[in-house]
Amino acid sequence: MKNILVTGGAGFIGSAFVRYMVEKYPDYNIIVYDKLTYAGNLDNLLPVSDEPNYRFEQGDIADRETIRRVFSQHDVDTVVNFAAESHVDRSILSPDAFIHTDVVGTYIMLDESHKHGVERFLQVSTDEVYGDIEPGEFSVEGDSFLPNSPYAASKAGGELMVRAYHVTHGLNTVITRGSNTFGPYQYPEKLIPFFVTEAIDDRPLPVYGDGMQVRDWLYVDDHAQGIALALFKGEAGEAYNIAGEDNRFNIDVTHRILNLLDKPKSLIKYVPDREGHDRRYAMNCEKLRGLGWERKFSFETAVEATVNWYRDNEWWWRKIKTGEYLDFYKKQYAARLAAADQA
Ligand code: NAD
Numbered sequence: 001m002k003n004i005l006v007t008g009g010a011g012f013i014g015s016a017f018v019r020y021m022v023e024k025y026p027d028y029n030i031i032v033y034d035k036l037t038y039a040g041n042l043d044n045l046l047p048v049s050d051e052p053n054y055r056f057e058q059g060d061i062a063d064r065e066t067i068r069r070v071f072s073q074h075d076v077d078t079v080v081n082f083a084a085e086s087h088v089d090r091s092i093l094s095p096d097a098f099i100h101t102d103v104v105g106t107y108i109m110l111d112e113s114h115k116h117g118v119e120r121f122l123q124v125s126t127d128e129v130y131g132d133i134e135p136g137e138f139s140v141e142g143d144s145f146l147p148n149s150p151y152a153a154s155k156a157g158g159e160l161m162v163r164a165y166h167v168t169h170g171l172n173t174v175i176t177r178g179s180n181t182f183g184p185y186q187y188p189e190k191l192i193p194f195f196v197t198e199a200i201d202d203r204p205l206p207v208y209g210d211g212m213q214v215r216d217w218l219y220v221d222d223h224a225q226g227i228a229l230a231l232f233k234g235e236a237g238e239a240y241n242i243a244g245e246d247n248r249f250n251i252d253v254t255h256r257i258l259n260l261l262d263k264p265k266s267l268i269k270y271v272p273d274r275e276g277h278d279r280r281y282a283m284n285c286e287k288l289r290g291l292g293w294e295r296k297f298s299f300e301t302a303v304e305a306t307v308n309w310y311r312d313n314e315w316w317w318r319k320i321k322t323g324e325y326l327d328f329y330k331k332q333y334a335a336r337l338a339a340a341d342q343a
């Protein structure tokens, strides 16, 4: 392992992984390959942009020609595939890009990796492939896939192709399935950064349905280090859950954010629910613990650090909340907020 291609490395979790690897492993070359979609942001990589073991290449994971050029130019021996369309609400509004990247793009990365003789391929996946989990139950790696959103289904499709390239072609693959992740540099469309930045501006926080959905919250640095561990120590052909093991109701997370920002509960607006909304995700991550993984950050410490980061780094998110972001906001929230006002 020497030249590691990190697709989607300009996104939220990918950039945390890159910042970690570039600094911790100066002998590895880290090459970021990213299309720079609305979610890709070179500001996330500023802390490492001058490091000698870091390179950036812009491109689409579904574009074979560019991948071939990048593979041979950088003599890539390892691939970590973060690149994805990642937001459930967008997958409901416009699923095409999810099929393009999460399914077709993953297949093309696998096929080119196999042809190029890549030694290790790690696929970054999600707990959402397991679907809605009954209270008291925790998903384990052998459970069947029951994805419910177009996002979850496209990630499950990508994973099945990873399995096929391992079984059919002997590609050395590992899959990680992370839970809901939060922390600095997260695009402000996901629950925590969206609500933090909206609350800073005294704007309404649209809670879907009754707000009693449960998510398993994981700090981004714990997630990135879990992926690194699975990359180094995971067994070929296996999948590993990476869970925060901190299961909370959305409404409790919302209250915590308001409390940390000293904002009133009157900002909360209960709006019509997300279609097909999974009620609960929860995973068991004994298997990764068996490789030596341990979560370092509690939800309480990490959410406070995250709120402070957004408060101190308006330069990062204010310029994002313009243009395309506002188009999405309108499509996703205008009618919902109007319905809440009439209720
Ligand atoms: P993100 O949306 O912040 O970043 C995605 C990155 O992929 C962006 O930099 C984007 O430009 C890039 N990208 C998108 N399409 C591309 C394409 N066709 N070719 C090349 N690059 C492309 O996502 P994230 O939250 O950092 O998630 C990263 C990975 O982790 C994804 O695979 C996601 O499914 C998975 N995951 C995310 C979470 C979470 O809570 N955010 C949890 C578990 C798993």
Ligand code: TYD
Residues within 6 Å of the ligand: 087, 088, 089, 180, 189, 190, 191, 192, 194, 206, 207, 208, 209, 213, 214, 215, 250, 274
């Ligand atoms: P999200 O961050 O989109 O992650 P995921 O859907 O992948 O779990 O949402 C987390 C939870 O918060 C989910 O149950 C949906 C809910 N949610 C809201 O209630 N309002 C919102 O505006 C958003 C973005 C999410």
